[in-house]
C-alpha cells in the first residue's frame with residue numbers, strides 16, 4: 519500500500535486552473551522530490567494534502583485511507599522556518615504535537631530524544647533568533663518529524679540558506695533519512711538537491727500543474743558529495759534541466 523497517493527487532482531484558485539489531472543505517489547520509506555517552475559502549483563498541491571486547499575476533483579489517500587481534512591496525517595514543514603520568535607526552541611519543537619492535542623509535558627518527552635540526532639541538544643532553552651540558519655531549519659524539521667505522521671512534506675526547506683550551509687544540510691538530511699527512512703515528499707527548485715536526496719523525482723509542468731516527467735534515481739546510498747562528480751549524475755541533471763526548461 520502506498521504511503522501517499524494522489525489521482526486525477528484538479529484545483530482552481532480564484533478562477534485560475536492551478537492543478538489539472540495530477541497523479542503521484544510515494545511508497546513507504548521513499549524519498550520523493552517535486553521539481554517545477556515557480557508558480558506551477560507545487561505549494562498548492564501541498565495545501566491539498568494539509569487540508570488547507572479544497573480540490574475540485576481527484577482522490578488523495580494516505581496509507582490507503584481517504585484524506586481527512588480535519589485530521590491531517592501529513593506533517594508539513596513550510597517554506598519559511600516559521601519558528602515562533604517568542605517561544606524557546608523546546609517550545610517550538612512541541613508546537614506541532616500540541617496543535618494535534620498532545621499536552622505540553624508528554625510532547626516535551628517525545629521531542630527530547632531527538633535533540634541529539636538533530637544537533638540541538640543544549641539549545642532547547644534558547645530562542646530562534648539565537649540559532650544559526652541551519653539550526654533553525656533542523657528545529658523546524660524536528661518539529662515536523664516529531665508529529666510521527668506517515669508522510670513528511672518539506673516545502674523548500676533549505677531555500678533561504680547560504681550555499682555552504684545548504685550543502686551541509688543536504689548531506690545531513692541524507693544521513694538522517696538513511697537512518698530513519700521517513701516517507702518524504704520534498705519541493706525544491708534545485709535539481710542537484712533533488713538528485714542527491716531522492717529515490718524518485720517528479721517534474722511538474724508550468725501551471726496548471728501535472729506531472730511532465732518522472733525519473734528514478736538509483737545511485738547507491740549512503741550518498742556523499744563525490745556523487746556530484748559522477749558522469750551519470752551530470753547526465754541525469756542535464757536531462758532534468760531539459761525537462762524543466764521544456
Ligand SMILES: Nc1ncnc2c1ncn2[C@@H]1O[C@H](COP(=O)(O)OP(=O)(O)OP(=O)(O)O)[C@@H](O)[C@H]1O
Pocket residue numbers: 531532534536554555556557558559560561562563725
Ligand atoms: N488564493 C489564490 N488565488 C488565486 N491564485 C492563487 C492563489 N494561491 C496561489 N495562486 C496562484 O496559483 C499558482 C500556483 O501557486 P503555488 O504557490 O502553488 O506555486 P509553486 O509551484 O509552489 O510556486 P513557487 O515555486 O514559486 O513556490 C500561482 O500562479 C499563484 O499565483
